[in-house]
Amino acid sequence: MTAPLSAFPLTLAARILGRRGAGAWLVGAALAGVLAGCSSGARKPEPMPLQPVAAIVPARQVWTQAIGPVDALLVPAVRDGAVALANAAGAVTVLEADGGRVRWRAEAGAPMAAGVGFDGRRVALVTRDNELTVLSERGVLWRQRLAARPFTPPLVAGERVFVLGGDRSVVAFDAQSGARLWSQSSRGTEPLVLQQPGVLGAVGNTLVVGIGGRLVGLDPDTGRMRWDAVVGRSRGANEIERLVDLVGRVGRDGDVLCVRAFQAAIGCVDATQGRTLWTRAADGVTGVQADAERVYAVESNGRVLALRRADGTPDWTHERLLHRGLTAPLALGRSLAIGDAQGYVHLLSRADGSVVNRLATDGSPIVEGPLLVGNTLVAVTRNGGVFAWRPE
Template identity: 80%
Template sequence: MNATVRQGVPPRPARGAWWMIGVAALALAACSSGPKKPQPTPLEPVTALLPVQQAWTQSIGAVDPLLVPVVRGDAIALASAAGAVVVLDGASGRVRWRAEAGAPMAAGVGFDGQRVALVTRDNDLTVLTERGVAWRQRLASRPFTPPFVAGERVFVLGGDRSVIAFDARDGRRLWSQSSRGTEPLVLQQPGVLGAVGNTLIAGIGGRLVGLDPDSGRVLWDAVVGRSRGANEIERLVDLVGRVGRDGDVVCVRAFQSAVGCVDAVRGRTLWTQSADGVSGVQADAERVYGTESNGRVVAWRRTDGERAWTNERLLHRGVTAPLVLGRSLAVGDAQGHVHVLARADGAFLNRLATDGSPIVDGPLLVGNTLVAVTRNGGVYAWRPQ
């Protein structure tokens, strides 16, 4: 787990930076003296019950885990850790346009089909078009969640759990909404920021919050995960991307705490279930799908959260968030495989190989093309035969 001190929260007496160093030292000591990390479960042979063929490949350079790719329409936007932004055509893999941010990147990308938004390691929110850098704005706190670009606005979820809106055309700051939480730590991985209809949704700690995108006014606040534990690290709770959606129902995961669904019109939590996972979920009208920390793939009933099925044949393989793909489900792993499972019962339908480096975030769907991006910068695309 990676956590960071929340900016803007003063350190407690006799703690500060040395306290964080002590936590890191204790973690390292535990890793060195504790039990060895479990070995990945060996892969079993898989009969390709859902045949696919490789459509195209691309290479964009090494990708940081925070640089989550994003799909809009028939295009996919990606960013390399070195600062290159590439927009690819989903059908052919052709480069539609390329731009340079001018600095290494820390979080991104957001994409509305025309503009790409990201955050550099200098904490600059940077918006690019095919003509290059359109504008920059310095941020007070470092985001770990990709910016969200929609409705001629760029929305940012800061590391201090504030939400800020900028005019997408010129970078003018429109409004900001500060978190009323007091937790001193935040999770260093992409969180929840998006939209349902005309409501902006953001993960603030263990809560899913609905905001008016025009003013930042809080419309509703629904609890999914609650802080628990004896110390600040154990009490850390944040919602993590991806988000599952079925109409107006949004389903999310609270880090190592719970999975739950929220009615995004009424702002009401429909159900939550305890779940030990670190990556987001997907949903359809029947089930919510996710992966647990140990690699177990789980499906919960969408109506009440009861378990529908589990698949334990990918234990300890560093399995990613899932992707709903027709009647199937795709997950990546840390060895560069994409596993295709049946949505009905979790049975294996196919297995696809890449360059052997971990799949970033999880597979994506661009039109009718399944796409996976690896940490080494390989972009692989497949289609059903």
């Protein structure tokens, strides 16, 4: 008998467009050329210079670690007071939030392509050989070859490992043995998929997956669809304009999940009923954060905005971080933590967006977004630096 899914926390990468295929994946080189042609002649905007900031919300650096350069598709995973990471070479490290002590290390044996998932005991990632690899402190437990390359980290929960493939299929494996339990294929979706981490998580005993512009609830035991809520709709004259994949991270307030559809919309869904509460057009490429009052997001140009959680109407905006390559936001006490491509973590007030502190790392881009592990703020950089602060 399989264990029920726990309320597992739902979690920029190379955004090259890929085309769905039967088995192997080909990079859409022609499409990349189209995109480059659209931007040729347009000079990339300079990052907005940083202004001096007073540390209204103090944060003391408590530890650092180095794990080696990481892949752009790394999404660190947090569970039981620890953070699980994998570097680009496939070395897995699990760090304690309290003090940064290494809980355990293991080698996947091949470079990482997507990851990681973590349930407190096991770490799952996908290698560039397209193998789902599950490890523990004893080393590799099992491997399974995948039919389609994932860009989203596996989810390890309820004694199962779930994988969202690049063909928008969902596959479940037994976490202990690696036996394949079920698979669910997606039909009728657009032929292009975003090479960026998407949505794969759980609410209670429902597996929640982003399929195109829809948020779908599945039975984790069988893969049967329980509900289907639309957040972003395909529009436009070509495949690129119609791309609306949902992107991680997901904002959660109880059973309400708020998500972004790539360069199309932000919306909130009641995950108990599978009902879309509201959607709003929005131009952005990173995930969102939510609380009982607001949904926080970063737009493509670096504008930070807060929308009212009840209906999506604007509350405040912040435009002092334009063109700095911002990550998805993280709600942290009364603050909002956002990383940038220059290696800074910016703390903004959740009430009005004002800057309340700025934290420096090693100068390389912050990966995916800051994390909260217990009462410790953690940021991981592309150079493999892991930095931890304790806000006061």
